[in-house]
Amino acid sequence: MKKPISFFVHHQGRGHANRTMALVSEFAKDRPVSVLTAGPHLFDGFGRDIEIVPLPNMIGAGVPTPRLYAEPTPSVMHCVPLGVSEMRRTMRTILDHLDDRDTGLFVVDVSCEIGLLARAASVPSIQIRMHGDRGDIGHVGAYEAAVGMLAPFDERMEQDDYPARLRAKTFYSGGLCTTLDAVPGKAEARAKLGLDPTHEIVVVLTGGGGSGTPYAPLTVAARAAPDALWLVLGPTHREGHETDFSNCQELGWVRGVTDYLAAADIVIASAGDNTVHEIARVGRPLVVMPEWRYFGEQTRKAEALVRLGAAVSAPAWPGDLIGWQALLERARGLETQAIASLYDAEAARKAAGWLEGLCDELWAGATEADAKTSAAPALSVVAG
Numbered sequence: 341m342k343k344p345i346s347f348f349v350h351h352q353g354r355g356h357a358n359r360t361m362a363l364v365s366e367f368a369k370d371r372p373v374s375v376l377t378a379g380p381h382l383f384d385g386f387g388r389d390i391e392i393v394p395l396p397n398m399i400g401a402g403v404p405t406p407r408l409y410a411e412p413t414p415s416v417m418h419c420v421p422l423g424v425s426e427m428r429r430t431m432r433t434i435l436d437h438l439d440d441r442d443t444g445l446f447v448v449d450v451s452c453e454i455g456l457l458a459r460a461a462s463v464p465s466i467q468i469r470m471h472g473d474r475g476d477i478g479h480v481g482a483y484e485a486a487v488g489m490l491a492p493f494d495e496r497m498e499q500d501d502y503p504a505r506l507r508a509k510t511f512y513s514g515g516l517c518t519t520l521d522a523v524p525g526k527a528e529a530r531a532k533l534g535l536d537p538t539h540e541i542v543v544v545l546t547g548g549g550g551s552g553t554p555y556a557p558l559t560v561a562a563r564a565a566p567d568a569l570w571l572v573l574g575p576t577h578r579e580g581h582e583t584d585f586s587n588c589q590e591l592g593w594v595r596g597v598t599d600y601l602a603a604a605d606i607v608i609a610s611a612g613d614n615t616v617h618e619i620a621r622v623g624r625p626l627v628v629m630p631e632w633r634y635f636g637e638q639t640r641k642a643e644a645l646v647r648l649g650a651a652v653s654a655p656a657w658p659g660d661l662i663g664w665q666a667l668l669e670r671a672r673g674l675e676t677q678a679i680a681s682l683y684d685a686e687a688a689r690k691a692a693g694w695l696e697g698l699c700d701e702l703w704a705g706a707t708e709a710d711a712k713t714s715a716a717p718a719l720s721v722v723a724g
Contacts, residue, residue: 343444343703344372345695348434348454351379351397353547355614356449358518359468359492361386363447366692374441376434393437396426417453418478431457438463445699447490452482459485464702466490466695469510470613471499471644472635479635480506488698490691492516492613494682497644513691514684517617521598529602540568542668543604545597545619546631547612552577555590557657562588564664573600598622606671611638616645616682623680625671626651650679
């Protein structure tokens, strides 16, 4: 029987869960798979047979006393408050599950602490790579503790400051997009959505991991390009002093995001991982406006896109007409091949094959070795 592969899946937004489902869908049917997450609902309706292990939601869990709260966080970790029962139950559930299932490979998407926990428990782990300023001891320690890292993006998107020794143990799958909808041509998409075939259309898109696109700058944009139709998908953040314009429409969450992207002349979007690859899959000029994320994740990803000529950006959302007009003109001059080349239709298959192959390689011969334990030299574990 094949060794099980287990996943820890962060429940912020939908991206981590969608990526996991894309990978697991490509696994061999006889590979046992389990998912440990505080967002089990994210896997509702998933067709592949997997075991879901609910975890407590540690985010925002209260520390019981001011004295415990005052204890500083060690530099090797990022978020480990003391006295939190939800955290104890999470770690115990993970360890018990890995032990009970005899997990062969533990894919962590994402948490440095849980990656270090796996190493302390003698379970081989994979860290999912994300962009950002992650040269601190906590990240580097988790990367070094892992048997490998999976970067679900093109290797050209890698940061120059990522250490060579860690780069050597990273598998780059190419741009992994979890959206599978067919990509129509521009005219077909506009006809399907009932949009004017001659209008310039700007689609503004954000994912589900933040508070939404700031709407006030878009009202300025609508005035700066009054002949364009602005379609805003996903949540928006209003400050209360916005003036609405008829050429700027808030559509909220929509079905068939791919159709809207295909209908667009320009896309303005955050730098979320799947968001970027959705746009790359369709191949449209991109204005990337990174949202705040821990460790500058989206900022560093946006820098990589601009460096490759795959997008244009601005230091902040333009607040004036000329600023918007200049930004849009730069976007119109982009060669869309640059962003389109960052998407790889085979990325999920490649990444899944690498994970399964690594798991099998790590445990090759384990059955025979277990049968001959008396002949094998013992390893001494020295307490630190």
